[in-house]
Amino acid sequence: MVVPSAVTERHLALPTGLITAILLAIPGYFFGVWLGTLFGLFDDQNTGVILGYGFAVIGFLIGLGFLNYPLGRLMGWNMQPVPVYSDVDAVAAAARQGWTRYFSLSLDHKVIGLQYLVTILIMLLFGGIGAMLIRTSLLVPDASITPPGQYIMLIGLHAVMMIFITSAVILGPFGNYLVPLMIGARRMAFPRLEALSFWVVPPAAVILAAAIFWGGFPTGWTGYPPLSEQAGQGMDSYIVGFVLIAIALVTSGINMLATIITMRAPGMTWTRLPMFVWGIFTTAILGLLAAPVLATALIQLALDRTVQTSFFLASNGGSNYLWENLFWFFGHPEVYIFILPAFGIIMDIVPHFARKPLWGYRTGVVGLFGVTLLSWFVWQHHLFVSGIAPVLRPFYMLSTELISIPTGIIFLVTLGTLWRARVWYTVPMLFCMGFLFNFLIGGISGVYLSDVPTDVTLHGSYFSMAHFHYTIVGGEIFAMMAACYYWLPKMTGKMLSPTIGRVHFWVMFIAFNSTFFPLFIAGILDMPRRVSVYNPALQGLNQWVTYSAYALFGSMLLFAANLIYSWFFVTRPALANPWQVRGLEWQVPTPVPVNNFDRVPLIVAGPYDYGIPNARPVADFGGLVGATGGG
Amino acid sequence: MGLRIEPADRPHAIRLLIIWVILSVIGVIAALQIPYPPGNQSIQGDDQAKTLQLLTALATPVFIGVVMMVIYSAIFFRRNTPELVDGPPMLGHTPVQVAWIGISAILVLFLAFVGITTLASDGVARTVGVPGRAIGGSTTGGAAQNQASELEVQVIAQQWYFTYRFPSYGGVETTHLEVPVDRPLDIHVTSLDIIHSWWAYELGVKADANPGVDNEFHVTPQKTGSFTVRCAELCGLWHGQMSDTEGKVVSQSDFDTWIAQQQKDYAVIASAVPSYAPSYFPAPLTKGS
């Protein structure tokens, strides 16, 4: 038997990269449309559009190179199973790639984190413009600025774009970038899944935006059938885009869980884990378990729309309650997917700037898990007035109100950490304080909505709209801003201007409250959500809100200006540890080496051990002899 | 482990307690003065306004407490030296944690108890197991009423209008709703096409209109006047325009006159309208016609 003397490295002939990906996505779309018309029994184009988007995404991913590795293994070629960044050659190769690696399939969690960040900031701009157009339309109580058709299209695009963003805004950029650094690993457990979880997001955003060419979709983000089955081909964008986001949530969920469970450095015990990692851990549980339910419901909706099943049509034996249950069974854990990483950020940043140990670390972790557990038992509070099973309403009222206990723990832990501290009020710390104020209002207004008698009046009104903007924008986005100002120096090697940062914070904080607090009042005074025509008596209130919303948008432009100014023009190189904190991620050099840690560190103390006499440094970077973790 | 306050904590704790008590008393008194929507046009609306008032009165001290802590920390717990100094290494305080969790649990359980009793005083016991209905309704609370005297009204939603049928008046259908005062209403909401939500704001009623479902609830108007009806579930192009400001609560004699006039006006169409039913499936699919 002749054994090949050397297995030669072979690659696919296809040159892979972003350009190839786009070049393959376009024929993919037309192939799908053609296939759809082949099966087009119903002459409604939905089959073609859905298959078109599907094949475009498959073409896009193949063009990026997602098939190279599995195909190579199938062909028996000598494929490197995972990049080993301890390998000097691999490090040099990655460094040689330079900035182009941000535009190609990279398996480096730091590259993926930055890819996520930039993508999401661009999406945020478009979502924000949608919000500004909505607010402009509401300057007048009739539909004279924006016709009603365009108005509900804007509602749908703004809502779904923002849901895409907020699902990933912390988990994607900061989760991917920081989790390995914080637990002392050199990479994620499944780098290819990690890359996939990012590379489905840009197609999701593009497909969603493509709904404009079909006239949008009329359902908002909830997609209630039968309206969503009545809708035109814009609805198919909603379905395919959301399925892609569900894929991103599942893949990043399983990846984060595996990484945090198996790849912690020696000595990184569960009680030494930074709170941010706990936030990501609980989020990953929710993402992994909730997103498949959404995908199931979306596929049912797609079948209803294409091959004429009737899962959600009462007239043909289905029920729209099926969708409402499936959607909110995903939808309520989904809102905790937004906020749990934000809790993690707040509980992580506050002790570092208070320079005190986290007050009640274990209680804080219990709080996060309490929210995670309870979030599965509350979904029918979205359906109190829908007519589903009234006997169950007391149960859902109780379970929803119970969730304020673990949420209250987050406040307890944070305020306890601030107690008698010597707080350094940096820009990230300002955003943390803003978070506490905003999320308090968001949380308290949630109790109003959980109580059935008051929910009858407040349900589906601007009150509930103000409530979830307080929790998502005032909570999650404020936490995300704190994270940007805090961690971007590590991620980009450049400090953001603290002067612009302070102005940004105060404008954003005041404009945010001035925008959304009056909307509680509008909701209490009979203004339903998603209407282009409202009670003329509320015009003054709405004009005030619109002008505040412009200021809020202006504050986001200030943030963008700060990024551009600090990244490109007046670069102030960041020190390795500009905040002088104990977090493990700050102990590595800036910019972070490709292999993160030359040797896997030995963790010898917790990240928040400030003021403890004779506290040891957080880690011993001499490394263990024969350490294998994170290879 | 008893409650032990360290000497360094004491001035802060006393100061905060005094500020909190003063501000909370002012806040609660203020919260009790505000007139709460949806007002007292119906018994159920009155219940909702009272619950809103209770929630606000309870939320005010919580809100003031936390905001006060945040502001106090921002003022007194800030670094006043040029170099970074570590704070005291406090890892936690079990009695405080237990107290915080205990108080929030008591508050939450109390609210749930109040909510459930408000509901149970009418809703749950009454709407479940009523024969002839597949799925129960969303009763909004209020005292139990004499069922025999109830006026049955059906709300039929479609894209984009609500119409009303009165089975006890020969199934006459109208474009606006007028109801007699002080008489319990048994309202059935259904839809001909997609999901809508019938929101009679001043009456304190919101109920989703689902195709093929009879969503039932009870309400008793107690004051004459007008009310606004809006659609509270996104239902397509004219969702925002699906409103009616001409709902009226009138005296029984005015109602009798009005309904007689409606029966006369719409007699011409009476034979074409289908007989009264809990829900309607007028046209199944028209896809691919």
Add this chain to the structure above:
Amino acid sequence: MVRRVSIVGGSLVVLVVAIVALVGLFVLRQPGPLGQGATTKIHLETVAAVGSANEWPRPNDPHPDWVGYLPTTILKVPANSTIAVQIDQEDSATGLRNPFWGKVFGTDGGNIHMKYFDDKGNPQEGDVNSIDPTQAAHTFAIPDLGVFVPLLGVNSAAPSGSANVITFSFKTKGPGIYHWQCFVPCGAKTIFGNGGPMQTLGYMGGELIVS
């Protein structure tokens, strides 16, 4: 520095272009008002497919197979005046979902004047206050003014190409934008017939701009 400025500037230009395109799409996608100024007469035509209209053709319509009112559904009328409407109804019957709308509401005299064809194809004419709900092709309804007018479908016995001519008048209230729509589920190929043209201005939905 120059390279930096060009990269940042270039990306900003791309973003601005994308934003302008996004906003522009909203502006371009709306039908214009009926160019009759302060008229008190409205003449409309309903056709089964706007692409095959004779009198008011729409050559570049994105949905030539949709049912629609012609020439436009954005109507400008003066406040507190009587509006005379003539509708040439050329479509065949679909039938009402809610037969209640077979009755005429809110017109002057509670009637409409109708020239139509009977089952034998003979032309008929007269004032009516209701029609057979199963024979409705469309309705002209302005809910906020309480105006609901059912439009009889063209009988299959009628000569091809003929139209039912419906005339009526109603009174406007104060200035404002009032929506009007059709209550016949005539949006073929959509569930419950209320999608597509029913959900789009310029086809089966419109605005009455009272000024």
